Amino acid sequence: MKILMIVIPVLLVGIYAFKRQTTLVPNTKKSIYDFVVKDIQGNDFDFSTLKGKKIMIVNTASKCGLTPQYEQLEEIYKKYKDDQNFIIIGFPANNFLHQEPGDNEEIAAFCKLNYGVTFPxxxxxxxxxxxxxxxxxxxxxxxFNGYKDSKVTWNFQKYLIGRDGTLEMIISPKTKPNDPSVIAWITK
Known part of the structure; x- marks a missing residue:
C-alpha cells in the first residue's frame, strides 16, 4: 500500500510532464524544433520537420495598416522556398487593437482570397x-532562445531562424519582408 502511495503520484507527475512536453522551463534553452503547434486547419505542425530550412516566423493580422505585407511574404516565399530551402510560418494574432478579429476559417479564407497565401x-x-x-x-x-530578449511590438514582426533551429535575427514590423537585409539573410 505504501509503495502505491509513492508510485501513483510519481506516475501522475510523469504523465503530466509528457503531455506538456513543449512547456518552457525557466533558464532552459530550447530549439524551434522542440515545438509542435496547430495549423490553421487544426492539424499538428511539427517544427522538427523543418530541420535544415531557414524559417521566418511572423505574427499576422487581417485589418492592419501592415496587412499588405502578406503580398511581399508570399512573393519571397515562392521565390526562395525551393532554391534557398526557406519557409515562412504565419501566426495570426489579435493582440494589437483587435486587428485580427476573425476565427481560423475566416483568416484562412482572407489570406487565400486577398493575397493568395500558400505559406503555412x-x-x-x-x-x-x-x-x-x-x-x-x-x-x-x-x-529560451539563447539570442536576446525582445517584445512583439506590432503585427508583422519577423523572427528569423537559422538552419540549425536557433534564432538569428528579429526584424521590425515596419521593415518589409523583401527588404535587402532580409533577402541577404535568406540567401547567405
Missing part, C-alpha cells in the same frame, strides 16, 4: 501577454 498559416494565438503561446515565449526570451 498556424491557428490564431496570443503573441504577448499572460496567454502568450509557448513558441512566442521561446522567440521573445533570451533564457
Amino acid at each position: 498559416m498556424m491557428e490564431k494565438i496570443d503573441v504577448k501577454g499572460k496567454d502568450q503561446a509557448d513558441i512566442y515565449q521561446f522567440l521573445t526570451k533570451k533564457q
